[in-house]
Amino acid sequence: MDAKNSTSKLSTSTWAGWLMAAPAFVLISLFVVIPFFFAFGLSFTNQRLISPNPTEYVGMSNFKQLLGVGVLTLEPVVDAATKTPVLDAEGKPTYPTLRSITRNNPKFPQYAGMRDLFSFFWGENQIVVLAQDTLFIKALFNTFIFVILVAPIQGALALCLALMINQKLPGINIFRTIYFMPVVVSIVVVALLWRFIYDGNNGLLNTLLGFLSFGLFEPVDWLGQPSTALGSIIAMSIWQAVGFHMVIWLSGLQTIPATLYEAADIEGASSWQKFSYITWPGLRNTAVLVLIVITMQAFSLFAQVDVMTSGGPVDSTQTVVYQAVQRGYVKQDIAGGSTISVILFLIVLSISLIQRYLTREKN
Amino acid sequence: MSQAPTERTPSGTFWRYALLTVVALIFCFPLVFMLVSSLKPDLQLLTDTGSIRAFLPVGDISLDNYAAAFKRAPVALFIFNSVLVTSVTVLLSLFVCSMGAFAFVFLNWTGRNVIFAMIVATLIVPFETIAIPMLLIVNNLPWIGTDGFTVGWLNSYHVQIVPFIADGLTIFLFVQYFKDLPRELIEAARIEGASWFQVYYKVIMPLSGPVLATAAILKFLAMYNQYLWPLMVTQAEQYRPVMVGLQYFFQLNRAWGEIMAYLSMITVPVLIFYLLLQRAFIASIASTGVKG
Numbered sequence: 001m002d003a004k005n006s007t008s009k010l011s012t013s014t015w016a017g018w019l020m021a022a023p024a025f026v027l028i029s030l031f032v033v034i035p036f037f038f039a040f041g042l043s044f045t046n047q048r049l050i051s052p053n054p055t056e057y058v059g060m061s062n063f064k065q066l067l068g069v070g071v072l073t074l075e076p077v078v079d080a081a082t083k084t085p086v087l088d089a090e091g092k093p094t095y096p097t098l099r100s101i102t103r104n105n106p107k108f109p110q111y112a113g114m115r116d117l118f119s120f121f122w123g124e125n126q127i128v129v130l131a132q133d134t135l136f137i138k139a140l141f142n143t144f145i146f147v148i149l150v151a152p153i154q155g156a157l158a159l160c161l162a163l164m165i166n167q168k169l170p171g172i173n174i175f176r177t178i179y180f181m182p183v184v185v186s187i188v189v190v191a192l193l194w195r196f197i198y199d200g201n202n203g204l205l206n207t208l209l210g211f212l213s214f215g216l217f218e219p220v221d222w223l224g225q226p227s228t229a230l231g232s233i234i235a236m237s238i239w240q241a242v243g244f245h246m247v248i249w250l251s252g253l254q255t256i257p258a259t260l261y262e263a264a265d266i267e268g269a270s271s272w273q274k275f276s277y278i279t280w281p282g283l284r285n286t287a288v289l290v291l292i293v294i295t296m297q298a299f300s301l302f303a304q305v306d307v308m309t310s311g312g313p314v315d316s317t318q319t320v321v322y323q324a325v326q327r328g329y330v331k332q333d334i335a336g337g338s339t340i341s342v343i344l345f346l347i348v349l350s351i352s353l354i355q356r357y358l359t360r361e362k363n
Numbered sequence: 364m365s366q367a368p369t370e371r372t373p374s375g376t377f378w379r380y381a382l383l384t385v386v387a388l389i390f391c392f393p394l395v396f397m398l399v400s401s402l403k404p405d406l407q408l409l410t411d412t413g414s415i416r417a418f419l420p421v422g423d424i425s426l427d428n429y430a431a432a433f434k435r436a437p438v439a440l441f442i443f444n445s446v447l448v449t450s451v452t453v454l455l456s457l458f459v460c461s462m463g464a465f466a467f468v469f470l471n472w473t474g475r476n477v478i479f480a481m482i483v484a485t486l487i488v489p490f491e492t493i494a495i496p497m498l499l500i501v502n503n504l505p506w507i508g509t510d511g512f513t514v515g516w517l518n519s520y521h522v523q524i525v526p527f528i529a530d531g532l533t534i535f536l537f538v539q540y541f542k543d544l545p546r547e548l549i550e551a552a553r554i555e556g557a558s559w560f561q562v563y564y565k566v567i568m569p570l571s572g573p574v575l576a577t578a579a580i581l582k583f584l585a586m587y588n589q590y591l592w593p594l595m596v597t598q599a600e601q602y603r604p605v606m607v608g609l610q611y612f613f614q615l616n617r618a619w620g621e622i623m624a625y626l627s628m629i630t631v632p633v634l635i636f637y638l639l640l641q642r643a644f645i646a647s648i649a650s651t652g653v654k655g
Contacts, residue, residue, distance in 0.1 A: 016559040017472025024463030025478055027529035032485045035493035035500055042496055049499060164383060169376070177641045178387045181394070184637045184644065186588035188606045189626050193393040196400075196619075202412045204396070243390070244648055251649035300491040303590045321491045321591075328495030329595045337495035345492040352487065 039345070042338035049332040062339040068132030070111050072101065073125050085124075095126050102130070136340070139311075139318035142230055146237075146319065147298040147351075154238045154245060155290050161242065162249035163279075176250075180243035187240055191307035194236045198222035198308075223309055226316035233304050233317060241297065245290050252286030253279070288359045292352050299348050320344050392418060397630070401428055401623035408620050428624035432612075435621060437600065438628065441608035445629075448523045448604055449586040455528045456582050457575055463529070464537030465563045469549055479538075485531040491591065497526065498595055518599040527586060533578045536650065540574035541567065577647035580640070587633065605629040 043062055047055045076085040076093035085093045102111050114130035117137055121127070131137040165176045182190060197204045200221025209217040222232040260278045269277070302321040305311060311318040311326075320340060328337015395418050400408045402424045411417045432438055466472070467479050501516040508521075516522035544567065552562045568575075590606045597603045600611075606629075612622045637644050 012471040013559060014472040014474075017466045017470040017475060020466035020470070020559065020563065021463045021472075021475075021478060023459045024482070024529040024534060027459065027525070028482055028485060028531065030500075031497060031526040031529075032488060032493060032531075033481065035497040036485075036488055038496040038500065039493060042499070047499070049502065161386070164386070167379065169379060169383075172383075175383045175387055176645065177638065178390050180641070180645055180648075181390055181634065181637070183648070184584060184633055185394070185630055186590070186606055188588070188590050188609065189397075189630050190393070192609070192622065192626060193397050196396065196412060197393065199412070202409060204392075204412055204417060207413050207417075239389070247645050247648045248651070296487075296489055300489050302491065306590075306594075324491070324495055325591065325595070329498065334495060334499050341492040341495050345488065348489060348492070349487065 036345075039338040039341045042335050043342045045335050047335040047338075049334050058335075062335055063343070064132065066133050066136045066336075066339060066343065068114065069117070069137065070114055070130045072098075072108075072111060072128045072130055073122075074128060075125055093124060098128065098130075135315060135318060136320075136323055138315050139320050139323045140343075142316070142318055143299060143301060143320045145230060146234060146301055147295055149234050150237060150298045151291060151294045153234075154242055154294055155287075157238065158242045158245035158290065159249050159283075161246040162253060163275075165246065165250060166253050176246075179246060182240045183243045185240070187237075187303045188307055190236065190240045191304045194232075194239075195223065195308060197236075198232050200224055224313055226314045229309055229313060229317045233301075233308060236308075237298075237301070237304055241294075245294060248290055248293070249283065249286060252283045256282035284359075288355065291359070292355055295351055295355065296348055299344060299351075320347075394630075394634070397623055397626050401620065401627040402426070403428075403620060405618055405620045408623070428618075428620040429628070431618065432621040432624045432628070435618070436608060436611040436625070438608070438625065440601070441603055441605045442629070444520070444602060444608075445587060445604040445606075448520060449583060451520075452524045452527050452586050453579050453582045455524070456530070456533055457578055459529050460533040460578065461537045461568070461571065461575070462563060464534050464541055465567060467534075467538055468541040469546075469562070469567075470559065482531050482534055486535065494591060494595065501526070501596065517596050518602055520602060522596045523589075523593055523602070523604070526592075527582075532651065533582065536578050536581075537571075537574055539650075540571065544570060573646075576643050577650050580644055580647040581651070 044057055044059060045055050046058050074095040077096060078084070079086050088094050098116055101108050102114050105111075111130055114132050115134050117129045117131045117134050119126055119128040161179055165172060165179065198221075200206070200219060200223075203219075203222065205222065206217070206219040210219070220228060222228050256279065260282075261274060264274050264278060300321055301319045302325065305317050305319055305322045306325075309317040311322055321344065324337045324340040324344065327333045327340065399418055399420050400411075402420055403411065404423050404425075404427070407422050411422070416422070463482075467475060501522050503514065504516050505512065505514050506516055506519070506521060507513075508519075516525075548566055548570075549562055552566045557565065587604075588606065589604070593604050593607045597607060600608075609622075609625065612618070612625060
């Protein structure tokens with residue numbers, strides 16, 4: 001803290017300092033720091049919200065249960081007598097059933113209790129990816145997809161909006177006010193409204209697309225199909241939050257000295273040259289901030305899913321926080337929920353460290 | 364601002380406004396749809412989504428949905444709960460966080476740097492990652508209230524207020540602002556014999572209008588729109604805020620007109636508040652951007 005040097009002139013007053021900082025310190029300790037370390041502690045136990053049995057230390061088993069994955073290569077079944085592959089009715093090779101390996105098979109203890117996540121063929125062999133908790137792995141996967149799509153798209157759209165709003169036009173503030181408006185509306189309200197937009201029968205989006213294509217467009221049940229549900233939530237989330245990051249970009253744009261643009265005008269620079277040589281380099285720190293903030297917000301995806309799809313259809317919109325709430329709150333499995341929270345925190349922390357490292361000042 | 368092109372043709376200006384307007388429509392239309400639909404009977408509401416009528420207050424327009432929403436759910440109670448929880452949290456937060464920031468910036472005390480570092484570190488902990496263990500903690504905390512001594516905070520106002528009074532971001536905003544205030548003022552007040560609390564309350568607070576507005580707006584938005592935490596801690600209807608009260612409208616027969624009326628009632632006051640104070644709202648978000 002740079003205030004240190006200048007305060008040395010001030011009288012040191014430890015009791016007054018402690019007294020005035022105490023309420024904030026106690027509250028943050030009790031409601032942020034302790035729950036944070038508590039989450040780590042609980043993730044090694046079998047704690048439930050209310051339980052007749054005493055809490056026990058269970059080591060890493062919660063983490064193994066959630067994150068356990070395995071890859072299994074299945075070779076075609078070969079007839080022991082003839083040494084030829086056993087073919088099915090359609091003349092295709094057959095493979096051993098997964099159940100024969102994951103249920104009570106002493107030869108493969110590492111796959112015990114796992115279920116298949118997906119599988120593909122590699123030559124004659126079938127490669128099966130298994131997971132101990134397929135639901136959580138799907139939730140983890142969906143959350144990553146959400147972040148990977150939302151972070152760049154929302155950041156770029158927010159920058160476009162900021163550049164549009166940064167023009168000198170009469171009445172431009174009216175547009176800034178409108179673009180920011182969804183930010184003050186609760187995501188719960190927004191998600192409910194967008195259910196009408198995405199509705200499969202008579203939804204506003206289907207109506208609009210039908211109108212634009214002169215009736216050629218076949219209505220889609222946007223939230224009811226595994227292939228479109230997550231994308232629909234992504235589009236809506238961007239719509240709601242893009243104004244927030246537009247404002248952060250705008251405040252970054254306003255730190256760029258006007259004289260740079262004047263000099264570029266005198267030199268006859270094009271708009272693109274001005275953007276790539278003046279604007280973008282000047283927004284470096286803002287870009288890092290926007291990226292980190294969007295990433296942190298995107299990993300917390302919960303309300304949209306809870307209101308719009310409850311994780312479905314076919315688990316295509318399950319997310320990490322949704323799973324944490326399902327287990328920690330709905331099933332009162334505090335240990336399971338805490339373990340998911342710890343995994344989420346470690347992901348968010350490592351991603352923001354990687355982002356900071358990749359975008360560090362190179363000099 | 365500086366990026367105004369030096370020359371501009373009338374048609375260029377037209378296209379600029381056209382683009383700005385199209386984008387503005389994209390940001391407006393769900394909210395227009397909400398307000399307009401809240402005035403329509405269910406059947407018309409659902410057929411109107413098939414045409415531009417979805418955004419027009421046409422057909423059988425009335426306030427019946429609003430009356431029906433009040434009959435179906437304790438709407439006034441939900442709004443009262445939200446206003447109470449939000450305003451009490453904002454006021455306590457401004458006091459606790461500004462006083463803490465005062466101690467960090469203007470006072471020299473043992474442990475200051477360690478505690479400040481701890482508070483800054485909490486900025487990278489998303490609330491979602493501590494919500495579940497916090498549920499266990501509040502379920503075991505004691506409280507002395509009108510019912511005497513009780514254990515367990517679930518289903519109460521304080522479970523929605525106390526955990527959110529102090530937060531790293533608010534303290535950080537005050538610290539940033541206080542650093543730029545002239546120190547001579549404080550020294551002068553101390554020489555005149557003012558206590559530290561008097562310096563904070565009578566010298567610093569009157570100078571802190573802009574940062575108080577920023578912190579209040581950010582806290583207001585976060586608290587009023589909160590969903591995950593009240594969902595977990597208010598099973599009893601009596602203490603539910605507006606966002607959780609919404610569940611009421613999804614039980615039994617769903618009436619979309621009433622839902623739209625309810626959504627309008629809980630959203631329009633915030634929108635009006637925003638439109639009146641839009642400069643302060645936008646400045647408050649922008650000021651969170653300086654922390655990078």
